[in-house]
Amino acid sequence: MSRVSLKDTRIAELVDQNYVNGYVLFYFGIRFYEYFELTLEQVCKQKGLKTEQVIKELESPTYLKEAELPLVSYPVDLIIQYLKHSHFLFIKHKLPYIARLVESFKANHEDYLIIERDLKLVFPLFVEDFIEHIYEEEDTLFHYIQALEKASKGEFSPGKLFYLMEKNSIRKFAMDHEVHDDEMEGIRKITKDYKVATNTPLHVKVMYNELKGFEQSLITHARIENEVLFPKAMAIENKVRAAFFEKSKFN
Structure with a gap:
């Protein structure tokens, strides 16, 4: 055009x-x-x-978006920076836009009255839980992995390291993470898997498209954590743990 x-x-x-x-x-x-x-x-x-x-x-949209990078070859600190950038895009860009679409949704159609009601009730709760999960992940998991990375280079206090390793475990983080891997199940049920038809109102088509796209971003994000971040972090943790206890034998 x-x-x-x-x-x-x-x-x-x-x-x-x-x-x-x-x-x-x-x-x-x-x-x-x-x-x-x-x-x-x-x-x-x-x-x-x-x-x-x-x-x-x-x-040619230049707004911020997730980049396609060969993350498996990246060091763990760069993977964390990438994931934090994705968190920023989710919280500051995508979610506010989708939230506005949900808030302004006026069905004016008997096929969508219940969907409008349920989405306006559930989506804000989803956003609140999601943001809380994101910040908790950055404050606990990412902080722990970065501490392990520093420790592997001899740049972290042994006392603080012992406390962190007693309190945390990459394996436990990975198991807990699986609980959050299908956060949008409820929204999928409300929207009948984002089902649209030829007579579906344009506002609904756009909203469903954004919800579906956001879910796909979450799936990609979770896969990066499960298949790239956790294995790398676990290897570092094992290395640090072995070195720490080997060193403790001589004290």
Whole structure:
């Protein structure tokens, strides 16, 4: 689609053509569901935005997203930085957008009245639990792994290390982590696995697409932790534990 036709395209058509456009518009301060009948140029004028800048972003989004990296070859500290970056994207970008879609969801359709009610009840609880889990993971698991990494290089106090290793275990973290691997099961049930039809309202299509995409991101995130982070961390823990107790024999 040419730039001329893009600026003259109704917001509803833009989003229907590519649901990602709704996300891009949202971060320009345009809540697409409030401007369905206006063209992109009309909305940009109302919001005081440069139409060309918005079009450029729609054509090639540069907003933050997860990178595809060969993480298995990375040292553990870089893997943790990558995971923390993903946490940032989840909490500061994706979840606020999806939350706004849920909050502004007005079914006006008997097929979606119960879904609207249930989503508005369950999604905020999911977000609260999810964010609490993220911060707890960074404060406990990531902190412990980084301490092990320092200890493997002789850069950590033996006293603090002993306390941490008595209190924590990578194996236990891994087992506890499995409990959180299907956090969106309830939302899937409410949305009937994000089922849409030809007559499904556009707002619902976008919302389901974002929920489904977020779930896929969580699956990828969990796989990185389970298949890359935990094995590397366990190897470091075993190495540090062996060295620590070997050293203790001579004290």
